[in-house]
Each structure stands twice: as structure tokens, then as C-alpha cells.
Amino acid sequence: MKTLLDMRPGQKAVVKKVHGEGNLRQRILDMGILRGAELEMIKRAPLGDPIEVKVSGYDLSLRQSESSLVEVEVVK
Amino acid sequence: MTKQALTIALAGNPNSGKTTLFNQLTGANQYIGNWPGVTVEKKEGKLKGHLQVIIQDLPGIYSLSANSLEERIASEQLTQHSPDAIINIVDGTNLERNLYLTMQILEMGIPTVVAINMADMLSRQGAKLDLDKLSKRLGCPVVGISALKGTHINELIAEALKVAKSGQIPKALSYKQDFEKLLSAVDAVLGSDLRKDQRRYWLTRALENPEPLNLKPAKLDKLNALVKAYEEKEDDDIQSIITFERYALIDQMVEGVRGGKAPEAVSTSDKIDRIVTNRWLALPIFVMVMTLVFGLSVWGAGPGTFLTDWVNDGLFGEIIPPAVETLLGNWGVADWLQSLILDGIIGGVGAVLGFLPQMIVLFLVLAFLEGTGYMARVAFIMDRVFRRFGLSGKSFIPMLVGVGCSVPGIMASRTIEEERDRRMTVTVTSFIPCSAKLPIIALIAGALFGGAWWVAPSAYFLGIAAVIISGVILKKTKPFAGPPAPFVMELPPYRWPALGTVLRSVWERAWSFVRKAGTVILLSSIVIWVLSSLGWENGSFGMVENVENGLMAKLGGAIAWIFKPLGFGNWRAAVATITGLVAKENVVSTFGILYGIGEVGEAGEEIWHLIARDFTAVSAYAFLIFNLICVPCFAAIGAIKREMNSARWTWFAIGYQTIFAYVLALVYYQLGTWFTTGAFTVGTVLGILALVGLLYMIFRRRKDYKKPELSVAPAK
Numbered sequence: 001m002k003t004l005l006d007m008r009p010g011q012k013a014v015v016k017k018v019h020g021e022g023n024l025r026q027r028i029l030d031m032g033i034l035r036g037a038e039l040e041m042i043k044r045a046p047l048g049d050p051i052e053v054k055v056s057g058y059d060l061s062l063r064q065s066e067s068s069l070v071e072v073e074v075v076k
Numbered sequence: 077m078t079k080q081a082l083t084i085a086l087a088g089n090p091n092s093g094k095t096t097l098f099n100q101l102t103g104a105n106q107y108i109g110n111w112p113g114v115t116v117e118k119k120e121g122k123l124k125g126h127l128q129v130i131i132q133d134l135p136g137i138y139s140l141s142a143n144s145l146e147e148r149i150a151s152e153q154l155t156q157h158s159p160d161a162i163i164n165i166v167d168g169t170n171l172e173r174n175l176y177l178t179m180q181i182l183e184m185g186i187p188t189v190v191a192i193n194m195a196d197m198l199s200r201q202g203a204k205l206d207l208d209k210l211s212k213r214l215g216c217p218v219v220g221i222s223a224l225k226g227t228h229i230n231e232l233i234a235e236a237l238k239v240a241k242s243g244q245i246p247k248a249l250s251y252k253q254d255f256e257k258l259l260s261a262v263d264a265v266l267g268s269d270l271r272k273d274q275r276r277y278w279l280t281r282a283l284e285n286p287e288p289l290n291l292k293p294a295k296l297d298k299l300n301a302l303v304k305a306y307e308e309k310e311d312d313d314i315q316s317i318i319t320f321e322r323y324a325l326i327d328q329m330v331e332g333v334r335g336g337k338a339p340e341a342v343s344t345s346d347k348i349d350r351i352v353t354n355r356w357l358a359l360p361i362f363v364m365v366m367t368l369v370f371g372l373s374v375w376g377a378g379p380g381t382f383l384t385d386w387v388n389d390g391l392f393g394e395i396i397p398p399a400v401e402t403l404l405g406n407w408g409v410a411d412w413l414q415s416l417i418l419d420g421i422i423g424g425v426g427a428v429l430g431f432l433p434q435m436i437v438l439f440l441v442l443a444f445l446e447g448t449g450y451m452a453r454v455a456f457i458m459d460r461v462f463r464r465f466g467l468s469g470k471s472f473i474p475m476l477v478g479v480g481c482s483v484p485g486i487m488a489s490r491t492i493e494e495e496r497d498r499r500m501t502v503t504v505t506s507f508i509p510c511s512a513k514l515p516i517i518a519l520i521a522g523a524l525f526g527g528a529w530w531v532a533p534s535a536y537f538l539g540i541a542a543v544i545i546s547g548v549i550l551k552k553t554k555p556f557a558g559p560p561a562p563f564v565m566e567l568p569p570y571r572w573p574a575l576g577t578v579l580r581s582v583w584e585r586a587w588s589f590v591r592k593a594g595t596v597i598l599l600s601s602i603v604i605w606v607l608s609s610l611g612w613e614n615g616s617f618g619m620v621e622n623v624e625n626g627l628m629a630k631l632g633g634a635i636a637w638i639f640k641p642l643g644f645g646n647w648r649a650a651v652a653t654i655t656g657l658v659a660k661e662n663v664v665s666t667f668g669i670l671y672g673i674g675e676v677g678e679a680g681e682e683i684w685h686l687i688a689r690d691f692t693a694v695s696a697y698a699f700l701i702f703n704l705i706c707v708p709c710f711a712a713i714g715a716i717k718r719e720m721n722s723a724r725w726t727w728f729a730i731g732y733q734t735i736f737a738y739v740l741a742l743v744y745y746q747l748g749t750w751f752t753t754g755a756f757t758v759g760t761v762l763g764i765l766a767l768v769g770l771l772y773m774i775f776r777r778r779k780d781y782k783k784p785e786l787s788v789a790p791a792k
Contacts, residue, residue, distance in 0.1 A: 018316060023143040024562045029319040030139035031564055032173050035312070036320070046358040047460035050563055056172040057339070059349070059567040061456050063463070066564060 002074060004053065004067035007041040013072035014038055020069040032056045033070055082129045082240050083157075087150060087181060088165035089174050090136035091449075091568040093193040096577050097165050097223040098133045100124075101233070108584060117490075123233065129240075132159060138173070138566075140180040140277075141284070145495055154184055155274060161187040161240035163232065168192040168205060168220070169339070169569070172326050179322045182214065182246045183277040187239035189217045191232050196222040202337035213329045215247035224574050248276060251321045258283075258306050265298045266291075283314055345449075345569035352450070352570075358457050365450065366476060369441050383433030392426030412609070412619055420605030425598055429590070431711070435484045436586050438477060442488060443581040447573020452565060459563060465544045466551030468492065468561060471501040475508050475543065482506040482708050486715040487585060494561035500550055502719045503729040506708035507542040509535050512660040516703055518679035519664050523687035524696040535704055542705055546736065549773045555728075557778065588718065600710045604658050607631060623669050628654070641759055642702060642738070643695030643745040653702070659709045694752060698745035705737035743767045 007013060015037045018028055032055050033039070040054040050063045062070075086101070088094040098106075102121025123129035134153055135146035154162070164181050166174040181188055192205060211218035217235045221228040238244075250256055259279050263270075269289055270278050282289060286299055303314050310317055352361055372380060397418055404414045445451050451473065459469030470492040478485030485505045492498040509517070513535070521531035550556045609619055611626040620626045632651035639645045639653070648670040655662040667683055668676030676682045691699065707713065707730050717726045746763025750756060 017312075024559070024564075026139075026141050026143050026315060026319075027562050027564045029316060030141060030176065031566070032176070032323065034316060034319050034323060037323075043353065043355070045353070045456050045460060046355050047457070049460045050456060052353070052456070052567060056170075058170045058173060058569075061452075061563065061565045061567050063459070063560075063563045066562060 001071050004039065004041070004051070004062070004070040004072055005064055007039075007072065007074060009041050009043045011074055012038065012040045012076040013074045015070060016073050017071045018069060019071060020066075024066065025069070028062070028066065028069065031060055033060070038075075039070075039072065082161070082237070083132055083159040084123070084129060084161045084163055084236055084240060085132045085134055085154060085159040086163050086165065087134045087154075087177065088136065089138055089167065089170075089177060091566060092136070092165050092167040092174060093223040094133070094136055094165050096574050097163075097191065097193065097221070097229075098131065099576060099580060100223055100226050100229050101131050108588075126233070126237065129237070131163075137177065139177060154181075154186065155277070158184075158186055158273075160243075161189065161236050163189050163191055163236050165191045165193050165223070168194045168198050169201075171205075171330055171333075172323070175326045175329060176322060178214070179249070179325055180277065182216065182249060183280065184274045185245050185276070186274075187216075187242070187244050188246050189219060189232065189235045189239055190214060192218060192220045193223050195220045195227065196225050201339055203334065203339060204336035206333045206335060210329065210333050215249065249325055251325060254306075254309075255317075255321050258302065261302050262299060265295060265302065269295065280318055283318060343569065345571075348570045349453075349567070353453050353456060358453075362454065362457055365445070369438070369445070369476070370480070372437055372441055380434040380437035383437070384430055387433055388426070388430035392422065392430060396426070397422055415609060415619075416602065416605055419609075420601050421598065423601065425601060431481050431483060432586065432590065434481065435589060436582060438480070438484050439582040439585045440578070442473070442477075443578040444573055446581075447571070447578055449568040449570045452567050455563075455565065456567060463560060463563075465547030466556065466560075467500060467504075467547050468494065468497045468563065471497065474501050474505045478505045478508040478510060480511055482508075482510045482712040483589065483715045484585075485510075486712060486719055487589065489719055496556055496558070497561055499720065499725060499729075500547065500556055502716055503550070503732060504543045504546045506712050506716075506733065507546065507705055508539040509704055510660070510708075510712075512709070513704055515661060515664045515678050515680070516656075516700065519667070519684075519687065520696045520700045522679055522681065523684040524691060524693045531700075535700065538701065538704060542736070542740070545770075545774060546732075550732075552773070552776060552778050589715070595714075600658055604628070604655060608655075624672075629670070639702075641746070641762060642698045642741040643749070644691065644699045644702075646690055648690070649699055653706070656703055657707060657710055657713075659711070660703070663703060692749075694745055694748035698741040698748070701744055702737045702741040705733065705740060707733050707737075739766050739770055743770065 004013070015033055015035055017035055018025060018033060020028070033053075037055055042052040042054055042059065044051050045061075048064075050061045051067055052059055052061050053067075054060075086094060086098055088097075098119065098121065101123055103124045105122035105124070105127070107120050108117060117135075119133040121131050121133070123131050132153070134150040137144070137147045137150050139147060140151045140154075141147055153159075162181055162184075164178050166178060178190060190211075192207060192210075198205065205220065207218045207220050217239065219228055219232045219235055221232055223229075251259070259276070262279055262283060263275070266279075266282060266289070269291060270282060282299070283303060286296060291299065307313055307317070312320070351357055400422060401414065401418060404417065409417075442451075445454075451470075454472060455469035457469070458472040462469050462471050471489070474485045474489040474492075476485075477488045482505055485508070486502050489498050489501040489505065492501055514532075517532050517535045521527055525531050606627075608623060608626045608628040611617070611620040611628075611630065613620045613622065613625045623629060628651055629647060632647035632654065635654075636645045636647045636650040639650055644650075648667060651670060652663045652666040655666040664678070664680040665676060667680060667687070671683050671686045673682050673686075680687075687696070708716075713726070713730065716729050717723075720726045720729065743763050743766050746759045747767065750760045750763070
């Protein structure tokens with residue numbers, strides 16, 4: 001399973017499924033990371049964690065532990 | 077139903093310009109408080125030009141899922157106290173995600189106007205939005221505004237008043253047929269178990285989580301069966317399905333709404349961000365920005381310090397006291413009252429207000445950085461470091477500011493949304509030695525360590541260690557346990573902040589400091605003055621000439637035994653510790669008075685030999701540890717109380733700080749004495765026990781507590 005965590009900066013992907021449960025999952029979904037959404041991995045923070053992605057035109061930061069819940073299919 | 081006053085709630089995402097719009101709508105007619113029982117700020121104001129209309133600013137939220145405290149407050153406010161209308165502010169440059177909240181708001185069946193903000197930004201980008209089309213699809217009025225420039229605000233007000241008065245409810249949006257079928261099936265099952273009004277909103281809530289409805293088992297089974305069948309058909313779970321359907325609806329709403337030029341693939345904000353959070357440049361830039369923040373506000377030669385020195389030495393030193401003294405003298409006011417007013421009130425309150433200019437400069441810089449969007453990047457850069465010991469990246473700013481003064485440091489914790497993280501940050505911020513603690517460090521370093529260079533850095537190291545150890549310890553206790561708060565955080569585009577919003581934010585923070593902390597200081601100053609000035613002298617009770625005869629000295633003598641295990645069980649050290657509560661600057665000057673020397677220099681050079689007589693190197697450092705870590709000054713306690721907004725949590729912080737300081741000083745003194753003198757005593761056993769206890773608290777296994785329920789007290 002490939003997740004957001006495996007993406008390299010500059011890569012684009014489509015979300016296949018958001019794993020996890022409860023509030024954390026709902027928060028990720030609410031922010032627009034849900035099946036079918038297009039993502040672009042922008043960068044990692046200078047210390048490696050968290051990461052920054054672009055989703056529906058805005059920038060979102062997630063920790064590695066949170067981004068490993070987002071299953072993706074890399075398109076480019 | 078007719079009401080005298082209309083209430084209009086203002087709802088929207090964080091960073092959507094909501095605060096700026098609120099200021100535009102209400103002008104100076106604002107009341108700031110807290111939502112009942114929680115520390116989330118509550119703002120209300122009267123609508124400019126329509127003073128019978130109340131504008132209620134809801135917390136900035138992304139969703140009404142009621143997962144976070146802010147979401148709960150907003151959804152309770154909308155469901156329990158249905159406002160007459162909602163103004164939903166939407167960032168026009170980020171339509172989809174902003175409309176997600178709109179979808180939920182429209183389901184509530186409350187008259188709503190959608191305000192599309194950033195019209196100026198859009199037209200600068202050459203983009204156009206077909207607002208008529210959007211309005212038709214959303215089924216409610218849509219007004220394009222610029223909160224920053226203040227354009228079309230009057231149209232927005234007119235529309236909001238119109239829907240509020242007519243009670244025009246937005247037409248229901250329909251999801252795809254299958255999902256609508258599910259909703260009606262659920263509707264039929266729930267029947268009268270679900271409230272009638274705001275039915276669509278509650279239907280989806282019931283789908284997500286039927287628990288609060290307390291359904292009879294038979295009904296719950298029916299509901300679960302419906303959900304299960306649908307989940308299987310869609311091959312997804314209901315939480316994800318609902319979110320997906322809402323976003324699908326949004327896609328229908330915005331289809332063909334955007335015209336003009338498409339936004340550039342790489343915006344100016346992106347370009348700035350490439351540099352500011354660049355892998356190699358981020359940390360140097362961060363250090364530079366922090367140095368600048370520091371330099372402007374708390375650094376010795378910066379404008380903040382300059383003003384503070386002027387207020388301390390000039391205004392409350394050379395100008396006000398002599399003037400008041402002359403005035404009181406002319407009025408023939410009794411000597412004791414003069415002393416109370418001059419030494420007690422003006423001395424005590426002045427010492428605290430002296431920090432105000434420094435704080436205003438600091439708040440100005442911080443509000444500016446917040447407005448630009450850089451603060452989110454600071455959290456982004458520092459999160460890795462702070463998460464290791466149970467805090468989040470947002471805890472950095474309070475501690476940085478705390479190096480200058482704990483009061484603004486503690487107040488800066490307000491930007492941390494997660495309540496547990498905020499409480500923890502508020503509790504540990506004062507461990508970082510503030511500038512007022514420097515004289516104590518200089519006194520001990522000079523008197524016992526020959527002015528050794530390492531004493532001052534060791535104090536900062538101690539502070540950082542205290543923060544880290546506390547983070548680890550507290551994270552394993554029940555109130556702070558649980559999975560780390562999600563760091564799913566928007567990094568807003570860089571923007572030039574609105575001057576009015578920055579100034580207002582500075583004013584609010586500074587004023588709340590003056591008002592809230594000021595009352596605590598005033599009272600405590602009077603108490604300390606009374607205790608120091610009254611006592612038995614020459615066989616009678618009254619005003620004392622010599623502080624040694626005052627009640628304070630008696631009190632010091634009475635509680636000195638408490639500090640005996642820490643090595644400084646003499647009454648002077650006890651009294652100095654107590655007066656340090658008013659302001660840490662007092663510690664050195666109190667020693668001066670108690671040793672009968674009177675006025676001493678900043679580092680107390682005149683009393684070094686006397687301190688050296690009464691302390692050993694070990695006990696002096698234990699004294700330093702206790703005074704650095706224990707309860708901060710009254711001003712900082714006032715700030716803790718303000719930010720905790722709960723007596724219980726304030727006492728928790730004070731209690732924790734005191735016990736923690738006591739344990740550290742005890743361990744240090746007892747083990748230090750054992751190592752240096754080789755004498756093994758009862759005290760040594762106590763010290764070892766304390767150390768074992770401390771290590772246990774640090775290294776014990778984390779219990780899996782259930783996630784604490786966030787509770788919001790019902791509003792009046």
C-alpha cells in the first residue's frame with residue numbers, strides 16, 4: 001500500500017482511501033483529503049516531519065503519522 | 077415570533093477574514109469574553125448603524141462535525157440558540173474547502189447569507205466568480221465582499237437583515253438519489269426520536285454517530301442495518317461517505333462558477349514559502365525572525381526595553397511617586413496611608429505596568445507575524461522538536477517570549493487551539509527564566525560562585541530541562557494523556573496583514589493584561605505591604621520601623637522550616653521567596669532590606685558576603701533552583717488564570733510548579749550535600765526517595781487512558 005508518506009516532493013497523487021478512525025480521520029476528511037481528491041506533495045519540514053501537501057488549491061500540513069493513513073495512487 | 081433584538085452569527089473557516097469582517101461589522105462595539113466553561117474566546121458586538129442587532133462571532137472552524145472544542149461550541153451555538161441569521165464568510169480564493177462548512181450550515185435550516193471574501197484579491201488575479209449562479213444553486217443570497225478593503229459590507233448587512241427579518245430558510249440541497257433515499261429511510265426510522273427542526277443536519281449527525289440519541293435497541297438495530305447495507309453497496313464507511321457526498325455536492329455548486337483567468341499554478345505566496353520553509357534556509361530565517369522579535373521587544377537596547385525602562389524608572393520612579401507624595405503631603409494624608417499608596421500600590425502595580433510597553437511592542441510584532449501567516453510556519457518548522465515531549469510546534473512562541481517575560485509568554489499560548497496542549501504550555505512556560513529572574517542568578521553567582529560564567533547558562537539549561545521533564549511527566553497523567561492532538565493544519569497563504577486587525581489584537585491583549593492581571597497585583601501589593609509594615613515594635617502593635625519586626629518577618633520565621641530540607645531554612649530566604657511572588661525583582665532587594673543594608677545594587681553586590689555566610693554553595697544553588705522553577709510572580713499567575721479560565725486549572729498549575737520546584741531543589745540539596753560532605757542523614761534518604769519518585773514519574777509506562785471527553789458547559 002502506497003501512502004502520502006511515501007511520496008516525493010513534486011509528485012502528484014489521487015487519494016484512494018483514508019484509514020484510521022474517529023476524530024483524526026474525520027479531520028483529515030473534512031480538510032478535503034478523501035477518496036478521489038488530487039494531491040501534490042510539496043515538501044517536508046526542515047527536520048523531516050511534518051509534511052506539506054497541496055489539496056484543492058490550498059496548503060495543508062500533516063505529521064508523518066497522519067499522512068501514513070492516507071492511501072494514494074501516484075499519478076505523476 | 078418577534079424578538080426585540082436580532083442575533084446574527086458569523087461563521088467561517090480560520091484565515092477566511094472572519095475577524096476582519098467582524099471588526100468591519102461592529103466597529104468599536106465589541107464585548108470579549110470566553111464561552112462558558114472553556115478558554116475559547118467569545119466575541120459579540122453590536123452591528124454598526126443597527127445597534128439593536130447583535131453580531132456573534134463563532135470560533136473559526138472547518139466543519140461542524142463537533143470533533144474539536146471550537147466545532148462543538150459553534151454547533152451548539154447554532155443548534156441550541158438558533159440565531160436569527162447566519163453570515164457565512166467564505167474565502168473566494170479557496171472555494172471548495174470553505175464551502176464544506178457552508179454545506180453543513182445550510183442543512184441547519186437557519187436563514188443564511190454567504191459572503192464571498194477576498195473579492196479584491198480575486199480581481200487582482202483576474203479571476204471572476206459568477207455569484208448569481210452560485211446563489212441560485214446554494215439557495216441563499218451570496219454577496220461578494222472584501223473584508224480588508226471594506227467593500228460591499230453594506231450590501232451584506234442589508235441582505236443579512238432581510239433574511240433575518242423574513243426568516244427565509246435556504247432551500248434544501250439534494251444529494252444524489254441513493255443517498256437521499258438512505259436519508260429518508262433513516263428519517264422514517266428515527267421518527268420522533270430526532271428533533272424536528274434542523275432535521276437534515278441532525279439526520280447526518282445521527283448517521284455518523286447515533287449514540288447521543290439513546291435509541292431503543294430495536295431502532296438502533298434498524299438504523300445500523302440501513303447504514304451497513306449502504307456501506308456495503310458503496311464499499312466505504314459512512315463517515316467517509318457523508319464527507320464524500322458533501323464534497324460531491326460542492327463540485328456541483330462551483331461547476332462553471334469560476335471565470336476569467338485561472339489562478340497561477342505557482343502563486344507569489346508559494347514562491348515566498350519556497351524560501352521561508354526551504355529545507356536549508358528555514359532554520360536560519362527562523363532564527364533571524366526570532367532575533368528580530370526579541371530585539372524589538374525584550375532585548376536590552378530595543379525600543380520595547382527602552383520604553384519599559386522609561387516607565388519603570390521614569391514614570392513610576394521619578395515622575396509619579398514624587399508628584400503623588402507632594403499631593404498627599406499637601407492634603408495632609410496620614411503617613412501610613414501615604415506609605416500604602418506609594419510603596420504598596422504604586423510600587424507594586426508600577427512594577428507590573430512597567431512591563432506594558434515591552435508587551436505592547438511584543439504583541440505588535442506577534443500580531444503582525446500572525447497576520448502574515450508566518451506563525452503557522454513556525455509551528456510547521458518546530459513541531460518535530462516539541463512533539464517529542466508532548467507539546468506541539470505551537471508551544472515554541474510562548475516559551476521564546478517567556479525569556480523576556482512570562483506574562484506575554486503565557487498569553488501567547490492563546491494561539492494553540494488544542495486545549496490540552498495549551499494548558500500544558502501555560503503550566504510550563506514560566507520555567508524558562510524571565511528577565512526579572514536574572515538578578516537572582518547574578519546574586520547567587522556572585523556571592524557563592526565567584527561570578528562563575530556557567531551559572532547563568534545553567535539556569536537556562538535548567539529551565540529547558542524543567543520544560544522537557546514536565547512535558548514527559550504530565551503527558552503520562554490522566555488530564556494530559558491520550559493521542560497527540562492532530563496536526564492537520566492549514567498553512568494559510570502569506571498575506572499583508574490588515575493594520576486595523578493588528579492594532580485591535582494588540583489593544584485587546586494589552587488591555588486584558590492591565591485589567592485582569594492588574595486586579596490581582598493591586599490586591600497582592602496591598603497584602604504584602606500590610607504584612608511588611610505592621611508588626612510588634614517596642615512592645616506595641618502598629619507600623620514598624622524595622623522590617624525585621626514586621627509580620628512578614630514573623631511569617632518568614634514561621635514557614636522557614638518548610639525550606640529546611642532544601643538547605644535555606646532561614647527566615648530571610650523564606651521572606652525573599654514570598655516577596656518574589658509579587659515580582660521576582662523583589663528577591664534581591666528584599667535580602668538587602670532584611671540584612672539591614674537597605675538599597676542594594678541590581679545584583680546585590682553589597683550583601684554577597686552576608687549571603688555567603690548564610691548559604692553554602694549547594695544550598696545557594698538549591699535556593700536558585702526553587703526560585704526559578706516555583707510559582708512565578710503574581711502578574712504571571714494572573715496571566716495563567718486568564719488563559720486557563722478556570723480556578724481548578726490555575727491551582728493545578730500553581731501546585732504543580734511549586735511541588736516540582738520543591739522536589740528538584742530537595743534532590744539537588746540533599747544529594748549535593750551527601751556528595752560534598754559525605755554525611756548520610758535522614759535528609760539524604762528523603763532526597764533519594766524524591767529522586768526515585770521523580771524518575772518513576774518520568775519513566776513509568778504510559779497508561780492507556782480513554783480519550784478525555786471534551787465538555788462544553790451549556791450556555792446560559
